[in-house]
Amino acid sequence: MSVLHHVPGSRSLRVLWLLEELEEPVDLRIWSLTDGGLRSAEFRALSPAGRVPALEIDGRVIFESGAILEYLTETRGRLAPAPGTPERAEFLEWLHFAETQANILQNLNIHHIFLRPETARSGALMRLDTKRLAVTMHALEAHLSGRDWILTEFSAADCMLAFNLDAMFRFVRPDGFLAIATYRARVQARPAYQRALARAGSDTIYTQDFYELTNG
Ligand SMILES: N[C@@H](CCC(=O)N[C@@H](CS)C(=O)NCC(=O)O)C(=O)O
Structure with missing residues (x-):
């Protein structure tokens, strides 16, 4: 089973949503932005900059959300125009x-x-x-x-x-x-976005709807 290394409310939602659109099963491994876990040797072995997402799939690990989306669309042949096409x-x-x-x-x-x-x-x-x-x-x-x-x-x-x-x-x-x-x-x-959100967990970043600019 594939594993998505994920932080609720972060860029890893991009990958979770695409996997839902593709109907590809995935397990989630949840990390925190603030407890130092992303700096650990264990996580940096998966994602060298210590960032989510990282995706374990097809016998390898891929980091960088854009690379993951390109890889998934290319290997699954869906949801992106093929290389070389006008779009x-x-x-x-x-x-x-x-x-x-x-x-x-x-x-x-x-x-x-x-x-x-x-x-x-x-x-x-x-x-x-x-x-x-x-x-x-x-x-x-x-x-x-x-x-x-x-x-x-x-x-x-x-x-x-x-x-x-x-x-x-x-x-x-x-x-x-x-x-x-x-x-x-x-x-x-x-529906796939809603399924992804339901699995993603509550946002851990924002505590306010709007952040005003300060005068400092
Ligand atoms: N270009 C990377 C950026 C990844 C990234 O910065 N992810 C954030 C969460 S949205 C993160 O892991 N931050 C942890 C940190 O900066 O320490 C990608 O698209 O995967």
């Missing part, structure tokens, strides 16, 4: 765009939530990353206007936005992002 470049663009956006979200998580003491937080960096997040959201909004999914049909590029869609409106108000909000509702209505 492939667009698929890859949005797959990697999601990670660019996730890195900004991660910086905001660090500043608003994880960094201690609070005086170590930089108001300037928080404002900068909030603006950089809004730029990516405007790009996503423009792309999604008038379409149901990232590509013409549902694909793994949609799964790659799983962590982002929950996080982005915690830092940027939803005004002006109707296409993203509608898309998010479409995602939440998918």
Whole structure:
């Protein structure tokens, strides 16, 4: 049986959701972002940067969510345009765009939530990353206007936005992002997404719906 190394509320939801879409069984091994477990030798043998997700599958371990999604779609022959086809470049663009956006979200998580003491937080960096997040959201909004999914049909590029869609409106108000909000509702209505969420466990990152910028 495959094993997904997972933290509730994190990027590993991308993989869990895609596995549900593919109807591939997987066991979950739950880790914490804060107890040091991801820094252990045991975990770094699976994922050298000490990050989730890592997926044990087909007799090997794969880390990096984008690589896992590409591997799964290639080996299962589903939910991505085949290499060399015209839509492939667009698929890859949005797959990697999601990670660019996730890195900004991660910086905001660090500043608003994880960094201690609070005086170590930089108001300037928080404002900068909030603006950089809004730029990516405007790009996503423009792309999604008038379409149901990232590509013409549902694909793994949609799964790659799983962590982002929950996080982005915690830092940027939803005004002006109707296409993203509608898309998010479409995602939440998918049975495979609902099954993934039910298995994923409660979010361990956010304790507030919205994080205001401070003046520091
Ligand atoms: N590019 C990596 C990023 C993975 C990543 O940063 N995961 C976060 C959770 S969303 C993590 O494990 N953070 C632990 C840490 O930074 O110590 C991927 O997409 O898999």
